Amino acid sequence: MKAIEIIEGITKGADKPEITCDTVKAGDSNREIKRVALSMFATVEVVKKAKKWGADMLIVHEPTYYDHMDVMIDTSVTRAKKKLIEDSGIVIFRYHDCMHSRDIDQITEGELHYLGLTGKLEKTKYSASYIFNSDKEITPLEMAQLMERELGIKHVRIAGSRDHKAKKIAACFGTPGGVFELLCDDSIDLVLTGEACEWKLSEYARDADLLGIKKALIVMGHIPSERDGMRLLTERMKKDYPELNVCYIECGEVYSYTDKE
Ligand SMILES: [Fe+2]
Ligand SMILES: [Fe+2]
Numbered sequence: 001m002k003a004i005e006i007i008e009g010i011t012k013g014a015d016k017p018e019i020t021c022d023t024v025k026a027g028d029s030n031r032e033i034k035r036v037a038l039s040m041f042a043t044v045e046v047v048k049k050a051k052k053w054g055a056d057m058l059i060v061h062e063p064t065y066y067d068h069m070d071v072m073i074d075t076s077v078t079r080a081k082k083k084l085i086e087d088s089g090i091v092i093f094r095y096h097d098c099m100h101s102r103d104i105d106q107i108t109e110g111e112l113h114y115l116g117l118t119g120k121l122e123k124t125k126y127s128a129s130y131i132f133n134s135d136k137e138i139t140p141l142e143m144a145q146l147m148e149r150e151l152g153i154k155h156v157r158i159a160g161s162r163d164h165k166a167k168k169i170a171a172c173f174g175t176p177g178g179v180f181e182l183l184c185d186d187s188i189d190l191v192l193t194g195e196a197c198e199w200k201l202s203e204y205a206r207d208a209d210l211l212g213i214k215k216a217l218i219v220m221g222h223i224p225s226e227r228d229g230m231r232l233l234t235e236r237m238k239k240d241y242p243e244l245n246v247c248y249i250e251c252g253e254v255y256s257y258t259d260k261e
Pocket of ligand 2: 100226
């Protein structure tokens with residue numbers, strides 16, 4: 001199976017934007033593929049692990065060269081990374097827009113799946129931001145503990161109230177638009193996101209709580225807030241493409257901490 005055929009297969013049914021970052025970043029899209037690795041980011045370590053595993057193709061959700069459209073600036077880092085990738089011969093495809101532009105956003109679906117939460121998902125006017133009406137009430141503290149336990153996130157941060165019961169939850173994984181607007185909506189109890197402007201969103205949530213308006217913002221970190229969509233895609237591809245060898249490579253969180261490795 002050629003890389004291009006895999007790309008056409010996995011992106012099928014998505015509302016593909018006219019201008020998209022979902023392109024081949026390295027390698028030959030006509031290459032015959034037998035082994036496909038998936039990860040959140042094509043970090044240097046992920047590329048090396050993929051090569052060691054024998055991957056012909058690597059599918060990632062995020063940019064390789066620190067720019068949304070992967071326009072490469074010339075630095076010692078980008079030059080060395082480009083050489084590593086070229087020497088590996090691996091075809092790298094970014095699968096981003098087509099994951100987010102479906103009736104059910106595949107990233108959001110993956111996060112909720114691995115959290116084990118059930119409920120009803122509603123679109124908002126902001127792309128990749130959803131309202132999740134949870135079947136069960138959950139406090140922000142319980143949600144953060146669930147994330148650390150089920151998603152393996154090292155440090156989940158809570159701004160605002162820790163102990164009110166939340167049911168109407170804004171699921172804004174990654175850094176989509178509309179996170180502040182959804183936080184300002186008084187019908188929403190809790191907002192989940194990957195990363196947030198601290199002086200604006202986090203301080204708003206803190207003041208809301210201090211003024212007796214029960215709401216909270218949970219900041220998961222960008223990678224931990226989206227990688228489970230790639231984990232779920234890996235499981236789907238294993239079923240959909242039995243002729244391929246498919247594996248997930250964990251890229252790990254970008255920050256290290258003093259208390260946990
Ligand atoms: Fe993202
Ligand atoms: Fe994303």
